[in-house]
Amino acid sequence: MSDTSIADRHLGNEAMPQIGMASPGDYFELLKPRVMSLVIFTALVGLVVAPGEINPVIAFTALLCIAVGAGASGALNMWYDADIDAKMARTINRPVPAGRITSREALGFGLTLSVGSVLMMALAVNYTAAFLLAFTIFFYAVIYTMGLKRRTPQNIVIGGAAGAFPPMIGWAAVTGTVSVPSVILFLIIFMWTPPHFWALALFRSDDYEHAGVPMLPVVAGEAETRRQILIYSVLLVPVTLAPGFLGFAGVFYTVFAAILGALFLVFAYRVFRTRADTADEKKAQDKAAKQLFAYSILYLFLVFSTLLVEQGFGLARPLLELWG
Structure with a gap:
């Protein structure tokens, strides 16, 4: 990484990679697919365990929105954390620190998926599930990534809430409510x-x-x-x-x-x-x-x-x- 400031990197003012360097696989990696798979699974459990019935098409739409929202959170996290990802062996080859995708592209990708997933959840499922999905994305991208991760050793304790919401969203997709079991x-x-x-x-x-x-x-x-x-x-x-x-x-x-x-x-x-x-x-x-x-x-x-x-x-x- 260059010596540009963190703010510059977050705004996408770093050296641009060569045009066409990013592959579809790089954008898929931005979604943090391993985390996404766990999110989808726990959301599915919340959806199945919830009392009541849901149309299979609506259920699939809800899970798709949750998956896309989780991927959006991952992309926003990689956008903001590109500077520290570049310093860690575990993350140095991620698309943004490796220069295959620019910070600006990662930010735009994440924001587009965030808005799209929440709107689709609201229109196709219900407003409660959409609100929870929007709050989950906000919590992970803003409260955890931007607010807690670099400031407190309790980052994981508080920030862990973001990963805990998916079964609650699945439950809300069926019932339209938040209850004790969820x-x-x-x-x-x-x-x-x-x-x-x-x-x-x-x-x-x-x-x-x-x-x-x-x-x-x-x-x-x-x-x-x-x-x-x-x-x-x-x-x-x-x-x-x-x-x-x-x-x-x-x-x-x-x-x-x-x-x-x-x-x-x-x-x-x-x-x-x-x-x-x-x-x-x-x-x-x-x-x-x-x-x-x-x-x-x-x-x-x-x-x-x-x-x-x-x-x-x-x-x-x-x-x-x-x-x-």
Whole structure:
């Protein structure tokens, strides 16, 4: 990257790449497809679990709008974060810092998709889902990316709300409302986000420090990060069990979620009890953090998959039946 200011880069005044250098794949990469796939999946679960019926075409439209909105958020994030992406090994080859797409193009792409997805949601689905989608895009692009990420080690805790809204949007697409069950689905992802990303930050702390991002390991140290990972993991497990006790999930889900949660706590405790005072201890800590990070992805997928399977196959036998 050149020595131009951050403001100049955000306005797209950096050196222009060669015309025609960007491929369709580069624009697709702007959408953060791996994040988008998780967003679509959790939104689908919210849509399926919600009470009531929805026309399949409307349901597909809602999921498409959520996917496009998530992609828009990713594009806006890459536009604004191009300067720090250029300093991190994990992100240096993204289209904007690599010069295949200009900041101005990324900004225009993101804004166009944002407006289009929200308008389509409002016209084809309902205003509640459209409002939640608009707020999610705003929260991720403005509150998290522009406001929190570079200023506070609590960026992931607060910013995690952006990734937690999709099942609530899916629920609202069916019901037109926000209710307690949809808030619980939101809270599952919200509480999952800190241990998931702090595990990543533990073994990528040098990257974040070099980029000047105040992630918890950089600001508070690795010991405090390990402690916070364990605390949030302990808080996460009962939240994932709440659907069964609130009656919108059954025995099958509750038992499986409890098993998955117990394993999550095992991985989190392994991270907690590691140290990083020597090179060998640092390797052991990084290994434990990588294992937790990998399992956390599988964990969230399986928790929401179980809700989906239980609903789809009619397995949602209420817990109260066992006690009755």
